[in-house]
Amino acid sequence: MERELLMIPGPTNVNPSVLEALSAPTKSHVSQNFVELFRETLSDLKKVFMTKGETFVLAGSGTLAMEAATANFVEANDKVLNLVSGVFGQRFAEITKYHGATPSIVEVPWGKAVTPDIVKEALEKDEYKAVTIVHVDTSTGVANPIKDIGEVVRENSEAFYIVDTVCSLGGMEVRVDDWNIDVCIAGSQKCIATPPGLALIAINRRALSFLETRKSQANFYYGDLNNWLPIMRELTRYFATPPVNMIYALYQSLKSILEEGLENRFRRHYVLAEALRTAIDELGLQIVADRGHVADTVTAIYYPKGVKDQAFRRIVAERGVVIAGGLGPLAGKIFRIGHMGNINANDILVTIGAIEASLRELGYRFEYGSGLQAVQEKLLSRTKAK
């Protein structure tokens, strides 16, 4: 099979050591070996989420984690403030409705970030059981200021602060305990660089004490965290079979994340993202996200006039680089580059090279090579390519 470089916003490129872990002999989920490995995995996951609360690993995708976060902390007829800046913010509002609660949607123009001020204003008008937000909405490449919004939520309400970090955990700073995040969710397939298939959830002590004293059941059998809590604390117990080999893989990924060091990892994502953004500017293309709130994990870029989505992505892929199209109202208008997980300077160079060659082939006029030169100058002056 031809080697291809995944520069999509998940799934991302998986290291050979993680792939090897997937193919290890499957053990009993209650064997001592597996239980010890799972215990260490949960403990490493707490370090990545930066919490002393509880972590949960469930078989499922990020959407399962979003739904579990909602169903466990919101009940029918509760009011929920859904902060929307893209497709995944909208998804939180849909899930809220599914579970019989009432969404109150505050939406900003896509490409802009939710501001602490509009959250404060909303919280002054009404009381909510929960506030949901997506840190990096993958559809726009905007990073919302979840730390500052967390302060506003804590100062102005009793609401649970539910944050989707599917597209940031392990690539950009996320501090569950320090940032007042009650429920934080992620998936395995983005910055964590494990294949898709695991829903990752962290809850702080406040959320945990709500769960432990909750009288009613969550309207979600598999995703009821009270069904899982005894298991996550005592892994020899059974509720539903854990995805043993995926947990081997997660174990391996978390080890390499912690070995790199979270701060180093955030820095690497920032440096590579900056180089990519500089190149995009040089090519005369426009980034969707407001410059003050760009994500370091994904960049969404408007097509220049005359360049067609399908044709462009096809010929970029023919050059060995897979990039993504737009979602929702931005479909056909933008392309998205995922630059998270295991990527390095070479990957950014190859991606910009493939983009330049493809743009030229489709008749877009620009100074050929200027993007590549920008990446080289940026990266060679700050980091050594590995």
Ligand SMILES: Cc1ncc(COP(=O)(O)O)c(C=O)c1O
């Ligand atoms: C920010 C964000 N939240 C949630 C999801 C949903 O995750 P999944 O596709 O794994 O269900 C995605 C998927 O891309 C995402 O980017």
